[in-house]
Amino acid sequence: MRKAAAKLFGLAIAVSAIFVSVNAAESSALVKYKITDENSIDKSLTGVDGDPDKGRALSINRKKGNCLACHVMPIPEQQFHGNIGPELHGVGERYSKGEIRLRIVNPKVVNSDTIMPAFYRNSGFTRTHKKFRGKTILSAQEVEDILSYVAMIGENYKVRSGDTLSQIAQSNKASLRNILVLNPALKGNPDKLNVGQEIVMPAGSN
Numbered sequence: 001m002r003k004a005a006a007k008l009f010g011l012a013i014a015v016s017a018i019f020v021s022v023n024a025a026e027s028s029a030l031v032k033y034k035i036t037d038e039n040s041i042d043k044s045l046t047g048v049d050g051d052p053d054k055g056r057a058l059s060i061n062r063k064k065g066n067c068l069a070c071h072v073m074p075i076p077e078q079q080f081h082g083n084i085g086p087e088l089h090g091v092g093e094r095y096s097k098g099e100i101r102l103r104i105v106n107p108k109v110v111n112s113d114t115i116m117p118a119f120y121r122n123s124g125f126t127r128t129h130k131k132f133r134g135k136t137i138l139s140a141q142e143v144e145d146i147l148s149y150v151a152m153i154g155e156n157y158k159v160r161s162g163d164t165l166s167q168i169a170q171s172n173k174a175s176l177r178n179i180l181v182l183n184p185a186l187k188g189n190p191d192k193l194n195v196g197q198e199i200v201m202p203a204g205s206n
Helices: 002-020 052-060 097-105 140-150 165-171 176-182
Strands: 153-158 198-202
Touching (some): 052 140, 165 176, 176 198
16 A cells, blocks of 8 residues: 555656646736536637647647657657556547647646646646746647647558558548648658558548
């Protein structure tokens, strides 16, 4: 029992340390938002669509979103994916954008025991360094940018003989641009595909 408690405490300390070095967003009043009965924030925090390219970059930025610290993500060029949280493959199929937005803003609303930090909260913390007091980890627009990327992550498609990326997009009713956002390694030569290669598809694809 003591060993299990010590292990859990050590895990909490390790995860907390990951976020001590974050570059907190500038101190400002939080945008007001409404949480629905379905544990969702349905409306954008900014009224501006997020940029999935920026969201992908933020999610692997060790001093910002840092999603990789706790989640396995479909970003093969990055090393050291965490496994504390659930894998994000197919997350856009499992949750609505509003549900994901709330989990980024303040996941403790959904699970009070989670060790995932609230990325858009500026009070209610304990032992906060003075230079981070009154600040959020992410700005409202950065929340929307990460959301636009994460909510896009669907399931994988395995390339078949004769496939081209355009054909894959068309047959699965998916946006070619979104496929390239999820698979940036394909941008240089989008139709250089190998049979059996797995491509991350946008959520909602057939």
